[in-house]
Amino acid sequence: MLCLHVITDVVLVKKFLVLIAIVSGFVTASMPVSLGETPARTSIPSAISGDTAGKFSGPGKESPALRESTGLDPGAATQAWLDSVPQEKREKSDAYFEGGYWLLLWNYLLAAGISIFLLSSGISARLRDFSERLTRYKTLQITCYGVLYLLLVYVVSFPLNIYEHFFREHQYGLATQSFPAWFREQLIGLGVTLMGGTIFLIVLYAVFRRAPKTWWIWGTAVAVVFSFFVLFIAPVFIDPLFNTYKPLTKPEISEPILAMARANQIPVKQVFEVDASRQTTRVSANVSGILGTTRIALNDNLLNQCNVPEIRAVMAHEMGHYVLNHGAKLLTYLGIFVLIGFALTRILFDAAARRWGQKWGVRGIADPAGLPLLALIFSTLLFLATPFLNTVVRVTEREADAFGINTAREPDGMAKVALKLGAYRKLNPTPLEEFIFYDHPSGRARIRMAMDWKAANLSPGENSKYESQNPKQTGE
Numbered sequence: 001m002l003c004l005h006v007i008t009d010v011v012l013v014k015k016f017l018v019l020i021a022i023v024s025g026f027v028t029a030s031m032p033v034s035l036g037e038t039p040a041r042t043s044i045p046s047a048i049s050g051d052t053a054g055k056f057s058g059p060g061k062e063s064p065a066l067r068e069s070t071g072l073d074p075g076a077a078t079q080a081w082l083d084s085v086p087q088e089k090r091e092k093s094d095a096y097f098e099g100g101y102w103l104l105l106w107n108y109l110l111a112a113g114i115s116i117f118l119l120s121s122g123i124s125a126r127l128r129d130f131s132e133r134l135t136r137y138k139t140l141q142i143t144c145y146g147v148l149y150l151l152l153v154y155v156v157s158f159p160l161n162i163y164e165h166f167f168r169e170h171q172y173g174l175a176t177q178s179f180p181a182w183f184r185e186q187l188i189g190l191g192v193t194l195m196g197g198t199i200f201l202i203v204l205y206a207v208f209r210r211a212p213k214t215w216w217i218w219g220t221a222v223a224v225v226f227s228f229f230v231l232f233i234a235p236v237f238i239d240p241l242f243n244t245y246k247p248l249t250k251p252e253i254s255e256p257i258l259a260m261a262r263a264n265q266i267p268v269k270q271v272f273e274v275d276a277s278r279q280t281t282r283v284s285a286n287v288s289g290i291l292g293t294t295r296i297a298l299n300d301n302l303l304n305q306c307n308v309p310e311i312r313a314v315m316a317h318e319m320g321h322y323v324l325n326h327g328a329k330l331l332t333y334l335g336i337f338v339l340i341g342f343a344l345t346r347i348l349f350d351a352a353a354r355r356w357g358q359k360w361g362v363r364g365i366a367d368p369a370g371l372p373l374l375a376l377i378f379s380t381l382l383f384l385a386t387p388f389l390n391t392v393v394r395v396t397e398r399e400a401d402a403f404g405i406n407t408a409r410e411p412d413g414m415a416k417v418a419l420k421l422g423a424y425r426k427l428n429p430t431p432l433e434e435f436i437f438y439d440h441p442s443g444r445a446r447i448r449m450a451m452d453w454k455a456a457n458l459s460p461g462e463n464s465k466y467e468s469q470n471p472k473q474t475g476e
C-alpha cells in the first residue's frame with residue numbers, strides 16, 4: 001500500500017484555488033502575508049535544555065498575564081495580552097486587514113469586468129479564430145489561446161496587482177523588496193502560471209471535447225490530481241525559485257524542534273532555514289513534502305524575531321498539520337467544493353451560451369472562446385463561497401492550534417506569536433467578521449485558547465483551589 005505522508009501549510013489549498021482562479025481569469029486577492037515591524041525583538045536564549053515540559057514559559061516579566069496562586073482567569077488574561085498592544089499599532093493592523101476585505105471585492109469586480117469585456121467585445125472569439133488559423137491541432141489551439149488569454153488577463157490586472165502586492169505592502173511597512181526584485185519575482189511567477197495554467201487548460205479542454213455533458217465529474221478528477229501536484233510538488237520544486245533553503249546549524253534551536261518531531265513520528269533528521277526576509281517581515285514555518293521529501297522549514301524572520309518557546313509553539317502547530325493529515329483532508333474537501341462548483345458552472349454555462357452564445361461567438365463548452373465565461377461563472381461562485389472556504393480552512397487551523405498547544409506546552413509563547421501575527425491580521429474582530437474573512441483563528445481566539453489551556457494545566461502546587469479540595473495524596 002502506498003502510504004503518503006503529506007502536509008504543507010493549509011495556505012497552499014488557497015494557493016491552488018488562486019491558481020484555478022488565475023487560470024480562469026480571476027485575479028484573487030491573495031492573503032495578506034507579511035508581519036509588520038517586530039512588536040518585541042526578543043533574543044533567543046543561548047542555552048535551552050530540550051524538553052522539560054511545562055517549564056519553558058514561566059510568566060516572564062514581559063507577560064502581562066501573571067499566573068496567580070488562586071488560579072488564572074483566562075478571560076482576563078486574554079484581555080491583558082490584547083491590551084499590551086499599543087493603540088496606534090492596533091489601528092494600523094486593523095486598517096491593513098480591513099482594507100483586504102475591500103480588495104476581495106475589487107479583485108472580483110475586476111476579474112468579472114475583464115471576462116465580460118473579452119466576451120462582449122468579441123476579442124475572445126477573435127483570439128480563438130487566430131489560434132485556429134495558426135494550427136489545426138486542438139491541443140495547440142488551446143495552448144495558443146491559453147497563453148494569450150493568461151498574458152492578457154495578467155497585463156490588464158497589473159495595476160491592481162502592483163497596488164495590492166507592492167505599494168500597499170510598503171505603505172504598511174510589511175515588505176522588504178525593491179521594485180526590480182519584486183518585479184523579477186512577478187515574472188518568474190508569471191512563467192510558472194503560464195506553464196502550469198496552460199497544461200491545466202489543455203487537459204481540461206480535452207475532457208470538455210470528450211465529455212461535453214459529464215465534464216464536471218471528470219473535470220473534478222482533473223482538478224484534484226492537478227491540485228495534488230500544486231500542493232505537494234510545488235513546495236519542493238517551485239519554492240526554491242523564490243527562496244534559498246539551507247540546513248539550520250544552531251542545535252539549540254533545531255534540537256528542541258527535532259525532539260517534538262521524534263515524539264510525533266515525523267520522519268525528519270534536520271531542520272531547514274529559508275530566507276523569507278528577502279520578501280517580507282512575516283513570521284512563518286512549514287512542514288512539507290511526501291515520503292522521503294518531508295521537510296521542516298523555519299523562515300529567518302521566525303528565527304530572528306522569536307525566542308525558543310515561541311518557535312516551539314509555531315513548529316508544534318505546523319507538526320499538527322502533518323500529524324492530523326490536513327493535506328489529505330483538505331484535498332478531499334477541495335474535491336467536494338470543486339465538484340459542486342463545476343456542476344453549477346455546467347448549468348450556468350449552458351444557459352448563458354444558449355442566450356448569448358451567438359453574440360459572443362461562443363460555440364459551446366469545448367470552444368476556448370468560452371473560457372472567459374467559465375472564468376466569470378467560477379470566480380463568482382468562488383467569491384460567494386469565501387466565508388465557507390475560509391471557515392473550512394480556519395477550523396483546520398484551529399485543530400493544528402489545539403495539537404500545537406498540547407505538544408509544545410507553551411501558552412505564553414503561543415500568545416506572543418499570536419500578537420506578532422496581529423501585525424497584519426486584525427486581533428479582535430467581531431464574530432461575523434471572523435466567520436467571513438478569517439482563514440486562521442483571530443489573535444484573540446488563539447490567545448484565549450492558550451490561556452484556557454494554561455488555566456487547565458496549572459500544576460497542583462500552583463492551584464490552591466484544587467489543592468484545598470484534595471489535601472492528601474491518596475496514593476492510588
Ligand SMILES: [Zn+2]
Pocket residue numbers: 009010317318321397400
Ligand atoms: Zn497552520
